Amino acid sequence: MSQRVTVVENILNANDQIAEQNMAQLEASGVTAVNLMASPGAGKTSLILSTVDRLVRRLRLGVVEGDTAPVTIDSERVLAKGIPAVQINTGGGCHLDAVMLQSALTQLDLDQLDLLIVENVGNLVCPANFRLGAQRNVLIASVPEGDDKPYKYPGMYRGVDALVINKIDLLPYTPFDMDYFCRGVEMLNPGLATFPLSCRTGEGLDDWIDWLVEQVRARRRV
Amino acid sequence: MHELSVTENILAIALKHAEKARAQRVTDLYLVIGQMASIVDDSVQFYWDIISAGTPAEGARLHFQRVPTELQCLNCNRRYAPADDDFACPDCRSQQIRVVAGEEFYLDAIEIE
Numbered sequence: 001m002s003q004r005v006t007v008v009e010n011i012l013n014a015n016d017q018i019a020e021q022n023m024a025q026l027e028a029s030g031v032t033a034v035n036l037m038a039s040p041g042a043g044k045t046s047l048i049l050s051t052v053d054r055l056v057r058r059l060r061l062g063v064v065e066g067d068t069a070p071v072t073i074d075s076e077r078v079l080a081k082g083i084p085a086v087q088i089n090t091g092g093g094c095h096l097d098a099v100m101l102q103s104a105l106t107q108l109d110l111d112q113l114d115l116l117i118v119e120n121v122g123n124l125v126c127p128a129n130f131r132l133g134a135q136r137n138v139l140i141a142s143v144p145e146g147d148d149k150p151y152k153y154p155g156m157y158r159g160v161d162a163l164v165i166n167k168i169d170l171l172p173y174t175p176f177d178m179d180y181f182c183r184g185v186e187m188l189n190p191g192l193a194t195f196p197l198s199c200r201t202g203e204g205l206d207d208w209i210d211w212l213v214e215q216v217r218a219r220r221r222v
Numbered sequence: 223m224h225e226l227s228v229t230e231n232i233l234a235i236a237l238k239h240a241e242k243a244r245a246q247r248v249t250d251l252y253l254v255i256g257q258m259a260s261i262v263d264d265s266v267q268f269y270w271d272i273i274s275a276g277t278p279a280e281g282a283r284l285h286f287q288r289v290p291t292e293l294q295c296l297n298c299n300r301r302y303a304p305a306d307d308d309f310a311c312p313d314c315r316s317q318q319i320r321v322v323a324g325e326e327f328y329l330d331a332i333e334i335e
Binding site for chain 1: 224227228231232234235236239240243245249253258259260291306308309310317318319321325327328329330331332333334335
């Protein structure tokens with residue numbers, strides 16, 4: 001005899017619950033975590049290195065690096081700056097999930113950190129679905145990717161707290177239409193904090209840094 | 223690739239509710255997935271056949287209810303399906319919109335025996 005049972009449960013409920021635990025742990029230690037998402041090559045590592053250079057004397061920083069393969073190029077570049085870095089190897093997986101961050105958090109002395117930057121796996125699809133428990137989710141778009149990305153990946157643009165538009169030094173050389181791009185963003189995520197910048201020239205980085213410091217300050221006096 | 227972890231979650235939720243209802247087996251799962259959720263049905267089905275094997279949900283049928291993206295204009299209240307490259311209201315061209323549907327991502331119900 002067949003019977004219908006109502007479930008109505010979010011498919012990623014289990015992940016979301018671990019994400020909540022992660023956030024509670026971060027909050028208890030006064031750490032602000034930022035989940036950086038982007039497609040491969042948008043400049044996640046470059047933005048982290050530029051950010052570390054500007055903040056290393058003002059805030060106690062830590063970095064979690066998500067990689068699909070056990071290559072340590074990115075985390076070594078961060079460690080070379082003298083700040084703690086933990087690498088998560090997803091073994092080919094296309095995104096970080098809350099359990100992976102949970103295990104990374106055990107490898108860090110959270111009480112000694114103000115800001116934890118989490119570099120997600122380069123991908124514009126899956127990371128949007130898997131919450132980590134970072135208090136802020138940030139997307140890095142970049143000029144060479146094209147101005148149509150908000151329209152093609154609305155899920156990603158819907159769920160973020162800030163948007164970095166990297167490589168603006170390339171604007172004169174591409175057909176990237178900033179108005180068209182920003183119109184899509186504004187419709188999906190009205191009032192989204194947006195930072196056009198270039199990690200290469202340094203243009204626009206100050207506003208991004210100010211925003212980050214503001215997020216930390218809300219949690220801890222620095 | 224993320225369909226594997228999604229499918230594992232679907233199985234875990236179904237088995238949890240089946241156990242609670244003291245079911246012998248799960249025969250059908252009803253999934254509601256919005257267009258913006260970026261899930262490929264065929265891929266979920268592929269993983270489902272593998273990971274459900276040997277569980278009380280082995281061989282259960284997956285029913286996908288896909289919910290198309292629907293926006294509502296905050297200016298004239300028109301509801302519409304957006305074009306691929308333009309989200310603005312087709313009537314009044316307003317860019318003040320809200321998402322009405324398309325972000326669903328849940329297991330609605332199961333059928334058990």
